[in-house]
Each structure stands twice: as C-alpha cells, then as structure tokens.
Amino acid sequence: MNGFVAGAAALALSAVLxxxxxxxxxxxxxxxxxxxxxxxxxxxxxxxxxxGLALAPxxxxxxxxxxxxxxxxxxxxxxxxxxxTPDETFVEIEGPDQHVVISKxxxxxxxxxxxxxxxxxxxTLPLGFLASAHxxxxxxxxxxxxxxxxxxxxxxxxxxxxxLVDGGTEVHVRAW
Numbered sequence: 001m002n003g004f005v006a007g008a009a010a011l012a013l014s015a016v017l018x019x020x021x022x023x024x025x026x027x028x029x030x031x032x033x034x035x036x037x038x039x040x041x042x043x044x045x046x047x048x049x050x051x052g053l054a055l056a057p058x059x060x061x062x063x064x065x066x067x068x069x070x071x072x073x074x075x076x077x078x079x080x081x082x083x084x085t086p087d088e089t090f091v092e093i094e095g096p097d098q099h100v101v102i103s104k105x106x107x108x109x110x111x112x113x114x115x116x117x118x119x120x121x122x123x124t125l126p127l128g129f130l131a132s133a134h135x136x137x138x139x140x141x142x143x144x145x146x147x148x149x150x151x152x153x154x155x156x157x158x159x160x161x162x163x164l165v166d167g168g169t170e171v172h173v174r175a176w
C-alpha cells in the first residue's frame with residue numbers, strides 16, 4: 001500500500017470516528033439538586049454503566065416483570081404507528097390544577113406534566129429506545145434485560161431525557 005492510500009485511509013477512519021463521537025452520546029449526566037441539600041452532578045460514561053451491570057447481581061441485570069407480557073403486542077403496534085406518525089400533539093389536558101401534554105417530536109415520545117403545586121415532569125423517550133426496551137423484554141420468562149436498555153440509551157440522541165422539578169428538588173438526566 002503506498003503512502004498516499006495509507007494516509008487517505010487513516011484520514012477517512014479519523015473522520016468516521018469523529019463523526020461517530022459527535023453524533024452519539026457517550027455520557028449520561030445525572031444532575032440532582034436537593035431542596036435542603038447539595039447539588040450532585042454525576043457524569044456516567046456508558047462504558048462504565050455497561051461494566052457495572054456486568055458485575056451487578058442477577059436481580060439487577062434482569063428485572064422480573066411478568067405482568068408486562070400481556071401488553072407487549074399492543075406496545076409493538078403502538079410503536080410501529082408512532083414511527084410512521086408525523087410530529088404532533090396527541091393529548092393535551094388543561095385544568096385548574098394540572099396541565100399535561102403528550103406528543104411526538106423529533107423521533108421521541110414526549111410527556112410534560114405540571115400540577116397546581118408547580119411540580120413539573122418533562123420526559124423524553126426516544127422511539128428507538130422504546131423499541132429496544134420492547135425487544136429487551138422476554139415474554140417467556142417475564143424478564144427485562146437491563147443491559148439492553150443501557151445499550152439502547154447509548155444510541156439515543158443527545159439532549160434531555162428527564163427533567164423533574166418538585167419544590168426545591170430538581171433532577172435532570174441528559175444524554176451527552
């Protein structure tokens with residue numbers, strides 16, 4: 001192989017690695033502020049989460065949830081419909097004590113809820129993650145494989161996954 005071809009191959013490989021690193025999150029950032037306590041910001045690299053799960057007890061790696069089995073066909077059907085549905089708001093409920101919006105935006109199911117006490121939840125569930133979560137469930141055994149969920153989060157787009165505010169307590173989970 002001549003020097004030009006080897007150099008071009010190395011440059012192409014570098015470009016692919018940079019693009020992959022720039023488009024896929026590599027860290028899950030958990031940011032917790034307690035009402036009467038300190039703020040904790042914990043960046044958790046996906047590689048560490050995967051390694052931790054590999055060493056975790058079986059009851060953490062596989063969660064037994066037999067009651068999900070009856071709903072898996074319906075969940076798959078809903079996910080298939082959501083994949084083909086354009087971005088839109090599905091449900092909006094506004095009352096004197098609450099406001100709830102469920103929508104699809106940018107390839108994710110989004111749930112926003114605010115109650116009268118101004119507690120707020122913003123949840124973003126990428127459809128790819130939901131499909132992987134569906135696939136991580138074994139109907140025969142009723143087990144949800146948490147390692148598959150961590151792998152699915154790795155392929156989620158960058159951004160906020162959960163933002164919870166309740167009084168002076170705030171929890172923010174972001175893929176970064």
